[in-house]
Amino acid sequence: MTHVPHAAPGKITKLNRVERNAWTKQKIFDAATKVVGKYGYAEASVARITEEAGVAQGTFYNHFESRQELLEQLLPKIGLDMVRFIHARTGTAHTARQEIERFSAFFDFILEVPEFLRILNEAEFFAPIGYQKHFDNISTAYVRILRRARQAGAIIDFSDEEFEAIVQMLMGARGYLSRRYSYAEGKVTAPPAHVISAYRKLVTRGLFNATKDNGHER
Amino acid sequence: MTHVPHAAPGKITKLNRVERNAWTKQKIFDAATKVVGKYGYAEASVARITEEAGVAQGTFYNHFESRQELLEQLLPKIGLDMVRFIHARTGTAHTARQEIERFSAFFDFILEVPEFLRILNEAEFFAPIGYQKHFDNISTAYVRILRRARQAGAIIDFSDEEFEAIVQMLMGARGYLSRRYSYAEGKVTAPPAHVISAYRKLVTRGLFNATKDNGHER
Amino acid sequence: MTHVPHAAPGKITKLNRVERNAWTKQKIFDAATKVVGKYGYAEASVARITEEAGVAQGTFYNHFESRQELLEQLLPKIGLDMVRFIHARTGTAHTARQEIERFSAFFDFILEVPEFLRILNEAEFFAPIGYQKHFDNISTAYVRILRRARQAGAIIDFSDEEFEAIVQMLMGARGYLSRRYSYAEGKVTAPPAHVISAYRKLVTRGLFNATKDNGHER
Amino acid sequence: MTHVPHAAPGKITKLNRVERNAWTKQKIFDAATKVVGKYGYAEASVARITEEAGVAQGTFYNHFESRQELLEQLLPKIGLDMVRFIHARTGTAHTARQEIERFSAFFDFILEVPEFLRILNEAEFFAPIGYQKHFDNISTAYVRILRRARQAGAIIDFSDEEFEAIVQMLMGARGYLSRRYSYAEGKVTAPPAHVISAYRKLVTRGLFNATKDNGHER
DNA sequence: TATGAATGAGGCTTCATTCAT
DNA sequence: GATGAATGAAGCCTCATTCAT
16 A cells, blocks of 8 residues: 555535544645655744645644644654555565565655655654654564564574564664665665665675684674 | 873963864864764754853854854764774674674774764764765775675675675664664663674574575566 | 522523523633633633633634623622622621721632632733722722711711722732732632731721821921 | 933943943843833733844843743842832831831832832732742831831830731732822822822821720620 | 854744634 | 634744854
8 A cells, every 4th residue: 555645635525624624634744744855854844834734833733732743743654654565565475585575665665755764764863752653663563574484484593682683773774775775866766776686685695604703702 | 992082281281373273173072072972963052062162152153164064074073983993893804703893893982982872873964964974984994894805705796886785784783773772861881792693693694594585586 | 698600500491592692601701710710811811711611712702702801801790799798797887897897708708719819919910991890899889888987987087088098008908918818829718817906906096106296297 | 219220321431241241131121121111011022122122132032041030030120229219218217207208208219110010010920939029028128117116116016927917008008009099091190198198097097996896806 | 263242033832813614 | 603723923932153342
């Protein structure tokens, strides 16, 4: 399922109060996504957001307690879209292949929702609560996936704690790669093929050859 | 080599104009490091920095064009300290062991210079130019290291382009891991052992078993 | 007669349009009394009052032209309750004793209607028209009482104009004393006995001894 | 000593930094006095005050932590002027005559500093800390005066506690009288003679005749 | 060169009132 | 008549930067 901003209600449809209310809130939300995606959290003033949404500044506070409250909701909400998107694109087995699919789907999602990248990367500092929430969501799900792969025999000799660390690494890899390869002056582009292949190699056989001296005894 | 703030000039020494000048600039610089490390870029107002430095606000602008200019210089400067620190702690061979040493040394450096973590993580958004500079420094050096390892036979079947991507992944792994494991309410702590072991495993043999279905044909 | 908030109409009673209307207005009125008494005029926003009344904000403007209009009505209305209360507690003679009774009854009323104190004290600035109205009510009645006492021979050698000034003084005394002695962190308490006795002494024999030098010739 | 707004520094005088600083603060202070005196605390916005002072809004915060901080300082400062003013106009004996002098001097002061009245009356709600401070100042001094009069034999049969209550009454009398008689649409006028005489009578012989029934036994 | 007061744009938020349903 | 979302003016405060001394 892809992320689609809610279409404006058709002119024919008469909205009742509840619907109008939800629609206004959604307009603000969409505007915020757009503004943060384009200018970043720091420049996402209430004035800018409401202007983009086409409502008065005061209206904002009929729907959100504060600017911060809205900002905190941004990432978790889009994050769910991402999870669904990736899930839909991933096979049901538990092998490395599916991990590569997830990896690729992440970049596909970025292309679909170009605001996501900036929202994701900046949230840590500007919307820490939302960031935490999002990260917990992702992290939990990811660890579960790895556990299943271990049960299926596709992964061996990793403890649960190590899985947690691994998830951080894989998330970090995605984050940094997306910054490096998917940005081009505000535009979002697909990562080159060697990024995918490098990831596959790292994940399927590591970086260094197996040797007797693998730093273990440190 | 560890990061040492420049000592105050001895009372006996009469400083000439040039020296006084440099000394004032250094004071501002050190103060900025401290303030950003403790409160983050967003809270690092010129007022706060100059107060910490013990100079007047106006003095700031005798040494830096703008607040931003100073902030951009912060990370590259400390980044160099880091490179030297890690280099000093790493053996001269080109095996996985050295990679693990580098990884560990990164965390050791964080313990020595607790401000670094915050400066590194936030710089991307608040000092993008400095971030880029720092990142290029690191990236170039890292790729060179990997190339040497390849020459030495410790790594095989990775192209230069793939190395670049790998470096992003390894940096991302460090970044995310340090956030997750080295922060504890403002204090900086050493990462648990399973973080190191997980990294070693990932780097020496990957995450998934070698199988026939490794996602290659995508 | 004590101040009794209008009881909710019994469930059985079907209200016609006019009654419903009056009942809604009364709810708003009672809510305003409560809110102003507890938080003061400044914090008595329309939102707060209507929430307390259990009606929508818009409903407010079906019954009052503006927020201010309601606020202006608050004091005069409760003021009448006070007059009746004090009257009921005061003997029919015209001596100093009755004045002391009135004084005491004022404080008793405050205990019965704790909102009154705040409404009275703040009205001057936040509801000046209502304040004036209330004050004229009281003042007129008070002067009349003093005149009767003069006719009865209990007061001598005061002109009507002086009575007016005296009334201001006595009202001022009540006002300041109530602030000083009847407030205790939002709670209303009875004034200590020495307040009553001091008032009696002032009113029956003044503060200073009669001397030849009483400042008359100024 | 009368209250005189600080004269603008002569053009000839070159002010050093400290003096300029103090002068700016004083300008803001004087402007606030003027604005609050004319429009009341509620309308005394920072914008209005700084405009009146002829400085930028930001300048305000170089001299005061917040709008409230300034407002709290207003009354105590002018209150001291009042105390000095009254003291200078009062004889050294301890009889009723001096009390009348104090009373009259209060109204004279109001004429000299017309802003005082509004500042005094509104402070209770808009600057409660400053109000308390002022009131404690006045109250303490006033009780001391009454005690001396008692020692001198000019007052008899009042306890210290009763003095405190009396002071509240006398302050309240002044407060209410000044509102009633000294205001005339923003202008301040002298109170009519019968106000003074009524006060003298109240203070020297009370309001009611001495009778056997003076309400004592209540 | 150092100082620090002055500047003023811009940010967030509140709230009385309006109005379409 | 009741509703409650929408409005937008106005308020307080922050802060990077300038400039006269």
